[in-house]
Amino acid sequence: MKRRILAGILAALLCAVLPGCGDGSGAGGSSGGQNAGSASQQAPVDEITVGIAQDLDESLDPHHTVAAGTREVMFNVFEGLVKPTPDGDLIDAVASHHELSGGGTVYTFTLRDGVKFHNGEAVSVDDVVWSIERCAAADGEGTPLVEAFSNIQSVEAPDDKTVVITLKAPDNEFLASLTTAILPADYDGQDTAPVGTGPFRFVSRAAGDSVVLERFDEYWGEKPALRTVTFKIFESGDALVLALQSGAVDLCAHLTGTQAAQLGGSFQILNGTMNLVQALYLNNAEKPLDDVRVRQALCWAVDKHQVIELVSDGTGAALGSSMYPAFGKYFDDSLTDYYTQDLEKAKSLLTEAGYPDGFDLTITVPSNYQPHIDTAQVLVEQLKAVGVNAQIELVDWGTWVSRVYVDRNYQSTVVGVDASSMTARAMLERFTSTYGKNFVNYNSAEYDALFQQASAAEDDAQQTALYKQMERDLTENAANVYLQDLGDLVALRSDLTGYRFYPIYVMDLSGVQAG
Structure with missing residues (x-):
């Protein structure tokens, strides 16, 4: 009953804040629904359309990629x-x-x-x-x-x-x-017409609309069964669901449970994880978030397990620092419940920091990622209990990248941060004080020193231990309010097989084929 009441509150709030908007890095539950895939069943099995939630970076040069969504698509190239x-x-x-x-x-x-x-x-x-x-x-x-x-x-x-x-x-x-892309040295068109060695080659791009890839028949390895893949951009969740139901889209990852539940038997719903760290990321240089007691209070105020239940239908994996379970030996499970909701402790810390009546907090969220919007809505309700008046600011993806990620002009944000490569360094280096992509402005001499020791460590066990110390540093100092590795629901046309989940944020279409 409690979950239904909260879900109703969230639905009402979402209607007030963002009618009919959504999709992105999400999670959720099962199947059911109406009229999906009738047109899709008639489409050639070597041509598919994949729904994605955001446009790619302006430059498609892989050495300059910023957005995880760009890496996800261009992994095929x-x-x-x-x-x-x-x-x-x-x-x-x-x-x-x-x-x-x-x-x-x-x-x-x-x-x-x-x-x-x-x-x-x-x-x-x-x-x-x-x-x-x-x-x-x-x-x-x-x-x-x-x-x-x-x-x-x-x-x-x-x-x-x-x-x-x-x-x-x-x-x-x-x-x-060394997964870094090998490119032709004498070619200067990577920004707009990228050239790689992967199983698919780039064909065309219509900004804000679509990207088309085609099978590379001279690929050195096993050739894909698919001949053409069109990535269609849907920044509206409603439009995406309609496209899936009509059969205009054959595959879509990162669905919410609500979206997946609207699809019928023409789709199979695959369940994996997003392999990212979703958190309420805090700008440590902005007042009052520059006070560790305030950041800790936010951590004590939040119930991440309720967030997972409401946003991900329980499919997400709870996190306590900037590392997710797929990293195996580097993941410190003991940090997961370092903070369990304690409203009195949160209020006490806020009073000690000089905010006995709480404060106003702006949560800037990209409007094309429904799970992050849903998460922010849950956080708004939870933070009210300790006097924090949180307001959601919805911005388009381009604005989020430029204002939040690049300019660091924000208070807090809900997003998921992934690893560009399968290294613990990729997850933890971003919080060193001098790193250009440290968008939360975390600044800790102790953390920086641990990173230098980890980088110089020759022994694997020693390096692993140092990385775990860095994770604990982020947790104890409440660099961010860590939440979950989102569950990943993928809708795949029922006559297709071969979609595989990776431990990093990529979409590999080389194995997809008619079942």
């Missing part, structure tokens, strides 16, 4: 020397094999025979060297595009099949950074 598998392993891709020597500082890669770029040119060692040096800012201009590459001492090609990367110091996680 680009490859590195190695690439991830659905099991979380790294396998050789543009390289056929590699060896590690020199006490963990020398990586020797042999290029795979027959790898071609989408423009028909063969991949050469010059392309590999250029791609890595570009991301390492080897010319001394600017900062590295891939932070791990700042540890590179040299990149050399002793012959036309071999690339040798020498590090300044051993790095247990360096191999994962």
